[in-house]
Amino acid sequence: MSDYISLSQIPVIYHSLRKTFQAAKTKPIAWRRKQLLQLCRFAKENVRAIEECLFLDLGKPKQEALMSEIASSIDCALHAAENVEKWARPEFVTTSQPWQQAWNPRVEKHPKGVVLIISPWNLPFFLTILPLCGAIAAGCCALIKPSEITHHTSFFLAENLLKYVDPDAFKVCLGGIPETTRILELRWDHISYTGNSRVARIISAAAAKHLTPLTLELGGKSPAIVDSTANISISAKRILWSKVGNAGQTCVAVDYVMVEKSILPDLIESLKDAYESFFPNNGGALKSESYARIVSDLHFERLKDLLRQTDGEILFGGDWDSGHGQRQLEPTIVVGIKPGDMLMQEEIFGPILPIMAVENVGEAIAYLSTRPDSPLVVYIFSGSEQNIKKIITNTTSGNVTINDTIMQTSVKELPFGGVGESGYGRVFGQHTFDNFVYRRSITDIPYLNEPSSLGRYPPYTKESYEA
Ligand code: NAD
Numbered sequence: 001m002s003d004y005i006s007l008s009q010i011p012v013i014y015h016s017l018r019k020t021f022q023a024a025k026t027k028p029i030a031w032r033r034k035q036l037l038q039l040c041r042f043a044k045e046n047v048r049a050i051e052e053c054l055f056l057d058l059g060k061p062k063q064e065a066l067m068s069e070i071a072s073s074i075d076c077a078l079h080a081a082e083n084v085e086k087w088a089r090p091e092f093v094t095t096s097q098p099w100q101q102a103w104n105p106r107v108e109k110h111p112k113g114v115v116l117i118i119s120p121w122n123l124p125f126f127l128t129i130l131p132l133c134g135a136i137a138a139g140c141c142a143l144i145k146p147s148e149i150t151h152h153t154s155f156f157l158a159e160n161l162l163k164y165v166d167p168d169a170f171k172v173c174l175g176g177i178p179e180t181t182r183i184l185e186l187r188w189d190h191i192s193y194t195g196n197s198r199v200a201r202i203i204s205a206a207a208a209k210h211l212t213p214l215t216l217e218l219g220g221k222s223p224a225i226v227d228s229t230a231n232i233s234i235s236a237k238r239i240l241w242s243k244v245g246n247a248g249q250t251c252v253a254v255d256y257v258m259v260e261k262s263i264l265p266d267l268i269e270s271l272k273d274a275y276e277s278f279f280p281n282n283g284g285a286l287k288s289e290s291y292a293r294i295v296s297d298l299h300f301e302r303l304k305d306l307l308r309q310t311d312g313e314i315l316f317g318g319d320w321d322s323g324h325g326q327r328q329l330e331p332t333i334v335v336g337i338k339p340g341d342m343l344m345q346e347e348i349f350g351p352i353l354p355i356m357a358v359e360n361v362g363e364a365i366a367y368l369s370t371r372p373d374s375p376l377v378v379y380i381f382s383g384s385e386q387n388i389k390k391i392i393t394n395t396t397s398g399n400v401t402i403n404d405t406i407m408q409t410s411v412k413e414l415p416f417g418g419v420g421e422s423g424y425g426r427v428f429g430q431h432t433f434d435n436f437v438y439r440r441s442i443t444d445i446p447y448l449n450e451p452s453s454l455g456r457y458p459p460y461t462k463e464s465y466e467a
Contacts, residue, residue, distance in 0.1 A: 003155060003158070003174050004148075004174050004175045004176065004179055005173040005174060005175050005179055007178065007179065007182045010173065010179070010182050010183055010186070011186065013143065013171050013173065014114070014143065014183075014186050016168070016171075017114045017141040017142075017143060017169070017171060018113075018114055018141075020141050020166075020168045020169050021111075021113055021114050021140070021141045021169075025166070025168065025169060026111065026136075026139045026140060026141055026166075026169050027111065027139045029084060029085050029088060032084050032088075032136055032137055032138075032139055033081050033084055033085075035136045035165050035166060035169070036077050036078075036080045036081035036084065036133060036136055036137065037077070037078075037081050038164040038165050039073075039077040039129065039132065039133065039136065039164065039165055040074050040077040040078050040081065041164055042160065042161060042163075042164035042165070043070055043073045043074045043077070043125075043129065044074060046156075046160065047066070047070055049156060049160075050065065050069070050070055050125055050153070050156065051065045051066065051070070052152075053125075053150075053152040053153040053155075053156045054069060054124070054125065054150075054152075054153060056152040057121070057124065057149075057150035057151065057152045057153050057295065058121075058122075058150065058246065058247075058249070058292050058293060058295055059247075059291075059292045059293035059326070059327075059328070060246065060292045061289060061290050061291070061292065063290075064245060064246065064290075064292065065125075068123060068126065068245070068246070069123055069124075069125040069126040070125065070126075072126050072130075072410075073125060073126050073129035073130070075412075076126075076129060076130055076133045076412075076428075076432075077129065077133050079133075079412055079429060080133040080134070080136070080137045080429075080432075080433065083137075083429070083430065084137040084433070087109070087137060087430050087433045088109055088137070088138075088139075088433075088437075089109075090106045090107060090108045090109070090442075091106060091107045092104075092105070092106045093105045093106060093107065102446065103443045103444055103445045103446075104442075104443070104444045105441070105442070105443050106441075106442050107439045107440065107441055107442070108439075108440045108442055109138070109434075109437040109438075109439060109440070110139075110437060110438055110440050111138045111139035111140045111436065111437060112138065112140055112189040112190045112213070112436055112437060112438055113140060113141070113189030113190075114140065114141045114142070114143070114188060114189055115135050115140045115141070115142050115143075115188055115189055115190040115191065115192065115436055116142070116143050116145065116183065116184075116188040116190070116191045116192070117131045117132060117135065117142055117143070117144045117145065117191075117192045118145045118180065118191065118192070118193045118194070118195065118203065119131070119144070119145070119146050119147060119194055119195075120147050120194045120195040120196075121147035121149035121150040121295050122246060122249045122250060122251065122295070122349075123246070123250070124146060124147055124150040124153040124154060125153055125157070127194050127217075128144060128146050128157060130427060130428075130432060131192040131194070131215070131427070131432060131435075132144065132170070133432060134192075134427070134432030134433045134434075134435055134436050135192075135436045136165070136170075137432075137433045137436075138433050138435075138436030138437045139437075140189070140190070140436045141169045141170065142169070142170050142171075143170075143171050143172075143173060143183065143188075144157070144161075144170065144171065144172045144173070145172075145173050145174075145175065145179075145180055145183060146158075146172065146174070147195075148174065148175065148176045149295055149296055150295065154172075154174055155174065157172050158172040158173075158174050181206075184202075184203065184206035184207075185206070187210040187212065188207070188210070188212050189212065190212065190213050190214070190215070190435065190436055191203060191207050191212055191213075191214050191215070192214075192215040192217075192425075192435060192436075193214065193215070193216055193217070194217040194218075194251075195217075195218065196218060196219060196347075197218045197219070197220070197421050197422075197423070200216045200218055200423065203216070204216070214424075214425065215417075215423075215424070215425030215426075215427070215435045216418070216423035216424055216425060217251070217417060217418065217423050217425070217427060218251075218376070218418050218421065218422050218423035219251040219347045219349065219376060219418075219422060220255075220347055220373050220374070220375045220376050220418065220421050220422040221255040221256060221344075221346075221347050221348075221371070221373060221375055222252065222253070222254060222255050222375040222376050222377040222378065222379065222397070223254070223255060223256055223257070223258055223364070223368065223375060223378060223379065224239050224254040224256075224257045224258070224379035224380075224381060224405070225257075225258050225259075225361060225364045225378070225379070225380050225381065225382070225391060226239075226257060226258070226259040226260065226263065226267060226381040226382070227260050227263075227360075227361050227381070227382045227384060227387050228260045228262050228263050229382050229383035229384040229387070230263075230381040230382050230383060230403070231381075231383070231403075232263060232266045232267055232270050233270045233273065233274075234403075235267070235270070235381040235403065236267055236270030236271045236273070236274045237270070237274040237277075238381075238403075238404050238405045239254050239257060239271070239353070239379075239381075239405060240271055240274045240275060240278070240331065240353070241274075241278075241405065241406070242254045242405035242406050243331055243351050243352075243353050244278060244285065244291060244331050244351060245292075245406070246292050247291065247292040247293060247294060247328070247329065247350060247351045248331075248348065248349065248350045248351035248352070248353075249292070249294070249295060249299075249349055249350060250406065251376055252376060252377055252399075252405070252406050252408070252409060253349075253405070253406070254353070254379055254405055255347060255348055255375070256337070256343065256344065256348070256353065256354040256355070256356060257353060257354070257355045257356070258355075258356050258357075258358050258363075258364040258367065259355060259356075259357060259358070260357075260358060260359070260360060260361070261357045261358065261359060264335075264355070264357050267355070268315060268333070268335065268355075271333055271353075272316060275316065275317075275331060278290070279291070284330065285317075285328070285330050285331055285351075286319060286320075286321045286328050286330055291328065293326055293327045293328045293329075294327040294328070294329055294350060295327075296327075297327065299349070299350065300320075300322070300327040300329065302350075303329055303348070303350040303351075303352060304320060304329070306342055306343055306348065306350075306352060307332065307334075307352065309342040310334055310337075310341055310342050310343050310354070311336075311337075311338065311341055311342075312334040312335060312336045312337045312338075312341055312343065312354060313334065313335050313336045314332060314333070314334055315333045315334065315335050316332070316333050317330040317331050317332030317333060317351075317352075318330060318332045329350060329351055329352075330351065331351040331353070332351060332352045332353065333353050333355065334352060334353065334354045334355065335354075335355045335357075337354040337355060337356040338356070339356070339367060339370070341354065344356075361382075361387045361390060361391060362390075364391075365390070365391060365394045365395060368395050369394070369395075372421070373420060373421035373422070374396040374397055374398070374418070374419045374420035374421055374422055375397045375398070375422055376397065376398045376399065376417075376418045376422040376423075377397055377398065377399045377400070377401055377408070378391065378392075378395050378397040378399075378400050378401075379400075379401050379402075379404075379405055380392075380400065380401070380402045380403070381402075381403055382402070382403070388402055396419055396420065397419060397422070398416070398417050398418040398419045398422050398423070399414075399416060399417075409428070411428070412428045412429035413428075413429055413430075414428065415427070415428065415431040416428045416431070417431075455467060
């Protein structure tokens with residue numbers, strides 16, 4: 001693509017960012033706050049253009065674009081602008097030895113330096129702005145590499161972002177694998193990567209050469225466990241919503257459901273009702289303006305293959321529309337799923353919802369313990385405190401959400417992130433900021449202490465040893 005960065009330009013850009021960082025331009029809090037407010041302005045003044053890009057890339061309905069990408073970016077930048085001073089403040093510690101208190105021991109938070117942000121295609125605007133807010137608040141310079149798959153949004157970022165934030169401190173490079181590979185050869189002070197775990201291994205190997213610390217925001221198969229005490233109709237609505245928003249291409253979407261056998265028929269009925277309430281007109285989701293499309297031919301074919309290969313029964317949905325670059329796949333419920341099914345192997349990342357019936361919550365927990373991957377989220381739909389506690393105690397995941405889906409990501413104060421295959425590092429609010437600073441311990445030991453220090457110096461004698 002002609003707008004991709006040339007390989008020879010990459011080190012030039014890198015060194016210009018280093019120069020800016022060394023000049024300490026990014027360090028004053030007032031400068032950081034101004035950049036964050038500018039980021040906010042960037043999103044606010046370009047709402048229509050961003051919506052248009054997200055529609056061209058993903059067929060994202062305007063309301064979804066506004067809620068999940070633009071308003072959340074504005075909120076994130078504003079929150080960081082309001083709190084940067086507080087986050088950057090030194091933390092004074094209380095020592096266990098009272099005489100050490102006079103040393104004024106504290107932790108200062110210093111910017112790591114020049115950082116790299118690699119963002120994915122599924123929320124291409126928000127998942128670029130979110131880490132950028134952290135990098136700016138921390139006082140870092142940043143190179144941003146958005147996804148080549150969502151070309152319109154990435155191109156828009158490259159063309160417009162630096163009209164708002166300081167172009168000496170921030171750069172956007174468009175490119176695919178060759179460009180990213182060249183970028184990864186350089187020594188970054190932190191890399192924030194959001195995407196899949198296969199590429200995360202490539203990023204980790206490149207980072208290891210320079211001992212570069214990483215934030216890896218990955219995905220995985222997030223289950224929903226529904227027991228017989230759950231409110232079935234609300235649970236069904238909330239589960240299905242996670243699969244229809246962005247056509248299920250969301251890292252925190254429910255990947256599959258494990259439901260107690262006794263309530264399987266009720267859950268299916270409620271899912272059908274929810275579907276009809278979301279897409280009330282003839283033609284359902286495929287004719288609806290409230291439904292996004294699959295991002296690329298590759299992913300479209302991958303999802304259609306899954307439907308061809310599953311041994312489960314497609315209960316409803318399963319149609320698609322390939323016309324006029326539509327790539328729309330109907331929300332599809334598949335029942336009769338066994339653990340070895342194709343739908344139970346990799347993260348689905350699309351609007352297909354496999355449902356596996358289990359005897360009880362214990363069987364769902366046992367199944368999760370056989371999987372090699374730890375999910376980003378375990379969703380629990382239950383009114384039983386005992387079952388909720390049992391599931392939390394006996395499973396592993398980055399997050400747990402009870403009786404809803406996706407809404408947990410609106411709590412900025414909670415650290416969001418994965419564990420094991422779903423990644424490491426945490427984001428949102430101060431947690432994003434924390435990724436881009438290093439904690440520097442400072443002690444300031446007065447000369448006045450010298451008389452009491454003499455015992456530590458050589459020559460060591462029998463008397464000094466016994467003293
Ligand atoms: P993607 O294909 O856009 O890849 C992400 C980035 O990796 C892009 O910038 C791309 O250029 C780069 N990349 C791709 N191949 C590369 C290679 N060989 N070498 C170097 N860089 C390369 O996005 P994706 O990975 O398909 O995104 C979907 C995944 O992201 C899902 O697994 C989803 O669950 C996960 N995700 C996680 C979160 C989270 O916050 N935890 C958020 C969104 C998405």
